[in-house]
Amino acid sequence: MAEAMDTAQRGMGLDYPTARELIHRSAREARAVGGAICAGVATDQLPPGPATTDEIHKAYAEQLLDVQEAGAVPVLMCSRHLAATATSAGTYLDVYGRLLQETSTPVILHWLGPAFDPLLAGYWGGTDPSHAADTVLDLIAAHPGRVGGIKLSLLDEAFEVALRRKLPAGVRLYTGDDFNYPALIRGDDQGHSDALLGVLAAIAPPAAAALRALDSGALTAYTQILDPTVRLARHLFAAPTWFYKTGIAFLAWLSGHQDHFTMVAGAQSGRSPLHLAALARLADEAGLLPDVPLASARLRAWAITVGVAQ
Incomplete structure (x- = not known):
């Protein structure tokens, strides 16, 4: 489960002090029942508009420490400030590279497409998703053991599968595709995507039943339970x-x-x-x-x- 990310109106009115309190409370609740969560790390304590790369790094680092102190798994969310400031893929590699050198635990990277936030167009240094994917793969390869996975929210099933197959062993692809999630979670003979989806907040009971069926190998039941939720998801998103x-x-x-x-x-x-x-x-x-x-x-x-x- 993820907390204090876009589902919680992060970047749409929820300020960082409130997000921080939400993360710490949620992490405590999870620990009380023997569970764990991941939580969003961003730069939204900075004022709107461009910032220097040092300011962006400092803001990320502050939130990264907060999430780690709460006992949650950090998700390095896309930064509007970095999107406004970066001049090339190298800028992303520099800022994220510094953070990965400093983290005490593996993190999840975040790639939120412009359908979810137009201010993130061209993230990772290019408007061509294949070139941006090369940047992500270079970043992961340069910091082995520091990236546990990447959440992808581009609403492009074929692209997600292609990226998933290029990830190093041990690095998960967390799908954020709220249109094509049944097939992506089910996977194929070369792997599957894990679920880290906003739509799960709306379809939790059938999703839980479908995932139990999938765990038991009941693929027909999985499909019969989850596929009917797609119509609602496509309207919702x-x-x-x-x-x-x-x-x-x-x-x-x-x-x-x-x-x-x-x-x-x-x-x-x-x-x-x-x-x-x-x-x-x-x-x-x-x-x-x-x-x-x-x-x-x-x-x-x-x-x-x-x-x-x-």
């Missing part, structure tokens, strides 16, 4: 993709996991009422609403306030 968080919060409220539908910086308005109404129907069809009477009552009250015909 429809463009503008970065507002998928609004849909996740809406479903959490309808499901009774929280007592309000209010988000940081007013992001609950990021999706139209018609989009959310369709999402509720898809969730019901997929059996994702654990308390249907509660969900119905909340949906009726919400529909009245936003003017959606019932």
Whole structure:
């Protein structure tokens, strides 16, 4: 499980002091039940806009230490500051290389595509994903044992499989492809992607059942359970993709996991009422609403306030 990353409105209103508190609380909760989490490391304590590479490195290093002190596995998230400052692939290799030399535990790299954040276009030093992948592979090769995996969120199934096959032994590919996850997690005779997906927040019960089936080798059951969730996922992550968080919060409220539908910086308005109404129907069809009477009552009250015909 991952905490304090984009699902938690990181980069969309959640400030770093709050993210840090979230990481430490979540790590304590995980330890209390014998579990563990990974957590996002970014540069969002810096003011918006370009920064020097030394400032970016310092911000990353501060958050890396915080996450390690919390006992979580660090995920080196993409940095908007680095994307605005970098002039070549060498800039990325320099900043990340310094961090990897300093880390006391293996980290997970993060590659979030422009569909999720337009300010990250050209990350890793090139608009051509194949050239950017070369930079990532060079970075991993230069620091053996320091990278435990990479999370890839480009929504490109073929590209993910190709990169997965090029990774060194022991380095995992964590899929962030919320469109093609059933096939990527199932894998093929040359490997599979591990699941580190935003959509899991919306489909946790069937996803858990599907993964149990996969672990037991019941591939048909895995497919039958997980494939029907893709229709909901594609609606949830429809463009503008970065507002998928609004849909996740809406479903959490309808499901009774929280007592309000209010988000940081007013992001609950990021999706139209018609989009959310369709999402509720898809969730019901997929059996994702654990308390249907509660969900119905909340949906009726919400529909009245936003003017959606019932």
